[in-house]
Amino acid sequence: MNATGNEDSQNIDERITNEMFVVRSLDEIRFWSRIMKEHSLFLRLGFRAEDTQLIEEANQFYYLFEQIEQKSFSFTNQADPGQIRLFNSEVQQAATSIFLFKRKVLQLILTCRLPGANNFPLLVDHISREANYFRKRLIELNEGKLKPLADAIIKENVFFLRIMADHAKFIGHLLDPSERKLIDIARNFSNDFDELVFQARDLESMKPQSQTGPLLDQFLDQNRVSVASLRDFKKTARDLIEECKIKSIIHPLLADHVFREAERFLAIIDMFEAHLTGKKHSG
Template sequence: MLSREKFIKFSLESNLFYLRIMKEHLFFIETSLTPVEEDIQKMSDLLKKSLEELMLEILPLANECISKEVISSCELVTKYTLEAERITSNLTGASINMEITEKELELLCDNDCDYSEWLETYIVNFNSRVLNIMEEVLSFKERILKEFSECKLFIRVYPKMLEHIIHETKLYLKILNCLKEKEIPVNTLCEELNFWNHIMGEHAQFIDGMLDPSEEELKKAAEKFVLNYEILVKECLRMHKKDMVNKSFKLTEYIKEYKTAATKGLLDCEIKSIIPPLLGDHVLREANHYLRLLKEI
């Protein structure tokens, strides 16, 4: 069982990271649906706004109560996030609560946090509310994939990308369910690395598929990342722990640089693609998150 301090800190950090990821998934779904799916668009927007409200609620509590490692990792927000939100919102017409990003850019680390009994009780209740909403979000995403697979709905998102965001949602739900018992998920090294190496490889696949055919160098680089992550996943059980962690870290450092350059290129309108700038920043933050996990391992 986690101590009170570790429970509060891990809950705050996990919720801040995953709530943003989840609400952006809903944004991408909302903006990829056709006008005929107005009711589903409204549901996606409603769920997105519910997650934004939860983020605004927890941000004041998180200030000075989360670690400097999480803040400095840029997994919660990057220097590109606010601009990516502004441009993507303007291009799509869909709303994004940018006050959240502005507040996250001002977050401080855990120098003066009072990990009180009151705060612990509040976080227990908050996690429970998030769990309930995330179960609804998972059902919504699974419905989208099912209806798309049965040709009952059209959305400009790959089925594999829908499966990808469902896997991430299930991971978040697993974390929330463990936190009910004041524990964290326990995985083998290969389970942990393979999950995130698979996620990173799929990011590269999606980038490759959404780049204009004329972007040959960027597409070749993405294809190479896909291959290298597939090799890591296959070799995990045969490779020494230290070698596996080091190779995963090195490759993820490279893909972080690739995603950083891509995000900047999308913001500056220098890359031909159908990738919204916010998606570039989204996958960059996930790489930053994985790098911090690898450092902890």
């Protein structure tokens, strides 16, 4: 009787683990494949007319990740884990390829072989970090690393806080110089998130002694406040850009792109907070 009960319990645990694996895998792929697709577009828009080979490569990546995004929606949360594991491997290879493409572009920019192009070196580095994050996430999922651990909390926040700091810098540089007030706001966000990145790295260097519940809880709460404020600023900027109410060279899709990434970070913070304390936040 007990043996049967234990066996049933193990089967239930396995099903739950499999379902978590499928849900998390599809969520990551649906979010990040769209991000990768849009990165391809932004890179293409920043190339010069004569950069035909780079433009063609960017277009190929756009269509590749568009196909991946579409394929991800052909699966349900009840999909066979084996199929999803194969899909993860396929997407991970694509993420690795676009990562290498982005680093190649960065090399060309930093060695002055694309004079007059409009892709900031930091922007290309930024989007390559996101591609590397995506490919590593898929590897971790296939290896079964699903549970958020204390060190993962710090690591994720270090990554996303820097992403948010970069976004503030990009917004400030892509606004028209006459938009002085908005540029000042973006600069303040940049400074705020630079400080948060340093704080997160300090906490990281103090591991494992820094991995206490109270410290991590306060860490997440503090970051949430700043990310929510930046998210709201991005939403306002996006809406104003779409309504042609401010002067900038920010593509409307880029404005929405950075807004969605802030929303993603808030969701991750809430997931970790729930894991730590059981609290629920509306974001």
